[in-house]
Amino acid sequence: MTLFIHRKNYLLTKLLFIALIFSANSFAAAPYCALRDPSHQIYAMFPSATSYRSVVRKVDALARQSLNEKLPFTLHHNELGEHTIYVPVQKVMPLGIVHVRSEMGVWGLMEIVWALDRQMKVVDFKFQRCRGDSCKTVIEKNIKSLLQGKGERELANLLDENKTALKHGLLELNDSELYLAGSIIKSAIKTIAVTKGSWPDTVTELQSVSDSKQ
Numbered sequence: 001m002t003l004f005i006h007r008k009n010y011l012l013t014k015l016l017f018i019a020l021i022f023s024a025n026s027f028a029a030a031p032y033c034a035l036r037d038p039s040h041q042i043y044a045m046f047p048s049a050t051s052y053r054s055v056v057r058k059v060d061a062l063a064r065q066s067l068n069e070k071l072p073f074t075l076h077h078n079e080l081g082e083h084t085i086y087v088p089v090q091k092v093m094p095l096g097i098v099h100v101r102s103e104m105g106v107w108g109l110m111e112i113v114w115a116l117d118r119q120m121k122v123v124d125f126k127f128q129r130c131r132g133d134s135c136k137t138v139i140e141k142n143i144k145s146l147l148q149g150k151g152e153r154e155l156a157n158l159l160d161e162n163k164t165a166l167k168h169g170l171l172e173l174n175d176s177e178l179y180l181a182g183s184i185i186k187s188a189i190k191t192i193a194v195t196k197g198s199w200p201d202t203v204t205e206l207q208s209v210s211d212s213k214q
Contacts, residue, residue, distance in 0.1 A: 035086065035100045035113060036128060042088050045115040045124050046095050049088035056084045057198045067193050085199055087206075094118070094206050099195055100128060103187035106179050107131040114191045118206040122147045122155070122188055134180045141171055143181055147188060155189050 035041060042052050059081060086098040096117045103110050111129035116122060124144065127135055147155065159182055160167050166181035173181060196203050 035084065035098065038086060038098075041113055041126065041128075042086055042098050045098060045113070045126070046088035048090050049095055050090050052086050052088045052098075054084050054086050055199060055202055056082055058082050059194060059198050067190075067197055071189065071193055083194070083198070085195060085202065087202065094209055096123060096206065097195060097199075097202070099191050101187050101191045101194070103183050103190070105130060105132070105183045106134065106176055110135075110183065110187070112184065112187045112191075114188060116192065116195065118209060119151070120192050120196060120203060120207075121149055121151045124148070125184070125188070132176070132180070134174075134176045138173065138177045138180050138184070141173055141177065143171065143184060146171060147185070150188075152189050152192050155185050155192075158185050 038052070038054075043049055083099075088095045088098060096115060097120075098113065098115050100111060100113045103112065108131055109129065110127065110131075113126045113128050114122070115124040125147070146158070150158075158166055158170060163186070164182050165178040166173065166185065168178070171177075171181070
């Protein structure tokens, strides 16, 4: 009887171990994150859009190495793989880009939907996934207003010397909110850099439209 119980426990443990490996591999093979309900989110961030198109590209190890040489922090291995950007369009005029990226926050993995204009500057962002009270309070304390209209360099200048949190004094935030704000800013910088590096033709198209309107 004892032998049967031990053998049963062994088999259960083995099956659980195999299931965990399978889950981990499935997660690793899946896209790092994806935009949920694109129609709703894209039109909410670009109200004047009448349609949108998607462009899928692969962020590979070579792109990661190139980006890490330019970024003030590291693009992780699990941020590689196929990703999709969305181009909201008003009739035939492209308006910008919607791109969802993941970033480690204070309470775990966050998913942030970014809206960028034709010059790759922040228009808006929304949390698709974020845990903790700070996710709400940091929005209430005007983090969006601080980031709107800013590009890579301007965003990088908002980080503290350790590149981990928002500089003190820019907004009235507690420590948890400062670190969350830092994670949001790093996500914005990565999003812009990855978009420029992996979708250069789309970025060129958008900027040429912008230049022609000046």
